[in-house]
Amino acid sequence: MCGIAGVIHRGGTSGIGAEMTSMLQALRHRGPDSTGFAIYGTPAEGDYVMRFKVAEQEDMASGFDIHARIRGRLEEVDRRLAELGVTVRDRAVSTEYAMRYVISHDGDLEHLARYVEDVEGTEILSLGGALELVKDLGDATVVSEQYDLGAFRGTHGIGHTRMATESDVDIRSAHPYWAFPYNDVAVVHNGQITNYWLMRREMERRGHRFMSDCDSELLAVYTAHNLAHGVTLEESLERSVREIDGVFTYLVATRDQLGMAKDTMAAKPLVLYESDDLIALASEEVAIRAILPQEIDTTDPYDEEIRVWQA
């Protein structure tokens, strides 16, 4: 079933980490397998935040040498970053297998990302100036506490609670997906994409990489491909409704925008609250009520509806 949520504050910051945690926890019944956050803080000039993992959560219970292997992978990541001339300004250990680095780098970010991901078991969850992408197994409260997201302040965010249907229960298949290698772009999705393999092969022929077999990853790659070719976010959303088959509602966040698209059948839910300074969207109204307890007016976007909001 899955639940998606998004919130954007126009012209100001807020406790976006706590807000997204409340919204996603209210959607727990739509999917308790994993929870993910893509939240956007204030970008530091010239620095990038790199969130990455060097193992899956379930790997921690496999083998006697997993901790040694993780240490080895981290050392290899550090070595490769140094080789590329990357300055690591801050290292934070989120979990035994997930890290948050603040880095400075003047070179090619895509090459950096591909080189780092070449290390065994390593996946970059996000790499950008404002975006911090966190996803792990468990509900929103568990993941938020694990990664200390409660105090995070920012302008906007999207999130996802996952009920695994077509791929495994692991971090690799959890949302949001970073639109590799496009900085600060993330996607969450509720639905099924029925021309996934056709579209995936087309994207792979164009040189894009897929890290999972989850159909939702296609939306991130597709969006990245469009943005990289000068297509605006709004145009990309409009194209997706025509070119992607299936039933879907998805949200896209960029450094300063939040967008949504609903398929031609309008088969997947989305409730929208819109005011002058705040937009909140979620699969169910109960998630919006989690941050706006007062009586509000909400609407259901219709089929093929596309919207983009600016922070």
Next chain:
Amino acid sequence: MAGMSSPGDGFRDGFRDGSHDRSHEMGMHTEQLAGRTQQVFFRPEEEERFLYPWAPDVDYNRRTEIDADTLTSTEVNSKLRALMDQGYGTIVVRNPRGKHSLGVGILNRLNLIFEGSLGYFAVGLIDGPNVRIHGRVGWSCGENMMAGTVVIDKNAGSTFGAAIRGGDLVCRGSVGSRTGIDMKGGTIIVGGDTGAFSGFMMQRGRMVVCGNAGKNLGDSMYDGTIYVGGTIRDLGVDAVPAELTDLDKAWLTRKLRQYELLPAQGVDHFTKIVAGKQLWNYDNLEPTEKKLIL
């Protein structure tokens, strides 16, 4: 069978003022189905209603309130039942906060008022209560409703009134997609717009949309009637326009006035949509049956 009277005869005898002729002409008691006529053998106007033997005897003048703020949906519904057992006939639920499945399965008369918005499956499977919702509702409000009235002040989500069989389900705002999907009777009224595939596989009943309708309106409808006051993006398979008769106008005027949704310009501008009945094949044998016979 000579001399045996059908329930239908008694039904007609009860209307000596000729009003049954008009209601029959409007199709309120019969529905044409593949050339055969199915008749509804009860009188909606009769005083003795069909009550379930276990239905509590409530008093509308006894009023109480529930604060749902910290309660789960199950706890709210259990409280409603307990209060009805105590004879309360008017119950106000405060702070529903978008919770799902509130007020479902109420099979007796009751005045139920929600002060706020509800989530999915609100007041589904009801048979008799009068419900007022001062807020909005999520998906599938009034699903499989059998009797009573439900009036929602704000918007509603998709599959509004799915498989409704009777009663009046009214949303004063706009609703999502697939409104009245598979509806089998009753009346759905929308004050604003409705989304795509509204009236999909509709079998009986009436749907009134005062605003605009999305694409594929009435797709694959078997029977029933859809009235639209605004524009229709396009019609679904086998949905066709029909003449808006004086009886239609009289019924629309009465219903919309009842819920304070009658447009200032009246109802002459409404478009009536019915089933073209070109898809029907009830009288045809299934291929496997044909093989058996041949």
